[in-house]
Amino acid sequence: MAKRPVTFDAEALRSFVTGIELGSFVLAADRLGRSTSAVSAQLKKLEQQAGTELVQKAGRHLMLTAQGEVMLSYARRILSLNDEASAALSASTLSGSINLGMQEDFGEALLPAILGTFTRAHPQVQLSASITRNQQLLDGIRHNEFDLAVCWQADDVPLFPTSRALGRIPLRWIGPPNFSLAHYLETGEPLPLLVFEAPCLMRSAATAALDKAGIPWRIAFTSRSLGGIWAALSAGLGITLRTDFGRPAALKILEDLPPPGEIGITLHQSQMQPGEPATYLTDAITGFFATGQ
Structure with missing residues (x-):
């Protein structure tokens, strides 16, 4: 009888990817809303399922083993398909348009991870994305040129009433x-x-x-x-x-x-009443940063 393939635990994969991308499983626990011991247990479970060590300590930092690098690549793809399937199955007959602005730093991550999935799940929504500097994004939000904008957040700059803090990351x-x-x-x-x-x-x-x-x-x-x-x-x-x-x-x-130090990330929203598409995209962007993808 052929050996049954291992079915990797999706939550363990998510903890693993988040911990590696943040450089700390303590930070991953905070990002995922779990205890550090729970995240550590998930990593141990994933290593048991993989049958090999995936992470090792290198001074104060985490370092992937050779097998860990292979697992990270597959884990990202598995989670991407998982999240895309979830979005597709809950897709509605959403229609309308959204104008999204973002910092150039986020383009490489957000465009494939969120916008591609969003447009496949909601093909009737016309999505426009602009990549530009922080000040231009803030000016665009003030003048309602963007429905949403993902920006860096300075400590001494107050949030707009409709803004949402997405977290802080190390510089x-x-x-x-x-x-x-x-x-x-x-x-x-x-x-x-x-x-x-x-x-x-x-x-x-x-x-x-x-x-x-x-x-x-x-x-x-x-x-x-x-x-x-x-x-x-x-x-x-x-x-x-x-x-x-x-x-x-x-x-x-x-x-x-x-x-x-660190820098904040903020999702700004136009002062105009957001439509349903903007609400869905807001949830997708918030989830992206909450899970550390």
């Missing part, structure tokens, strides 16, 4: 693979920063963190697009401060610089 110092941070820290030579044109929340956070630590810096490159920042990093022109959203795998996180 990361990011550099090219061959970047020698030790050279700058030892010689006191100003760190070359690759940043967006001002105003920019992460540009301000980067310079403030370095100033507080007494580390000299200089603006080595400015860009109007995130793609330009990633290209400049790949060319070895300096370092930047961003999040893990959209970070190319070849670029490394720099650990020996002052902790830059």
Whole structure:
């Protein structure tokens, strides 16, 4: 008799993916609304089902084993199909239009994970998506040019009455693979920063963190697009401060610089009364960030 294939537990897969993407199963537990022990038990269950170790400790951080990397790829695909099936089965005869704005950082994650699934589940909804800077998104919300906008949230900027906080994620110092941070820290030579044109929340956070630590810096490159920042990093022109959203795998996180803190993510909604399509998309976006996909 042929050996029966293993049926992996979907909730265990979700805990595994969330923990890896957040870099911490403690954070994953908080994101998923579970206890840390429950998430740890799910990881152990998944490893038992897989018959191999998936994660190992590397200092203060988690590191995937070779089999864990394979599992992560499949787990993401399984969860994506699971969530798409759920959305498709609950699809209604929704119709109308939505104009969504988002930060460039979110484009790579949101477009396939949410918008593709949403449009397949609700084919009669006309969806327009615009990718632009935070200030343009906020101005668009104020003038009702966007129905919804996913933005970075500054600590000193109040939410609109119709806004919804989606959570907070760590900021990361990011550099090219061959970047020698030790050279700058030892010689006191100003760190070359690759940043967006001002105003920019992460540009301000980067310079403030370095100033507080007494580390000299200089603006080595400015860009109007995130793609330009990633290209400049790949060319070895300096370092930047961003999040893990959209970070190319070849670029490394720099650990020996002052902790830059966290940044909030907010879903802003037009002051106009939202239609049913906007309500459905709001729930999809909120769920995306709640589960750490």
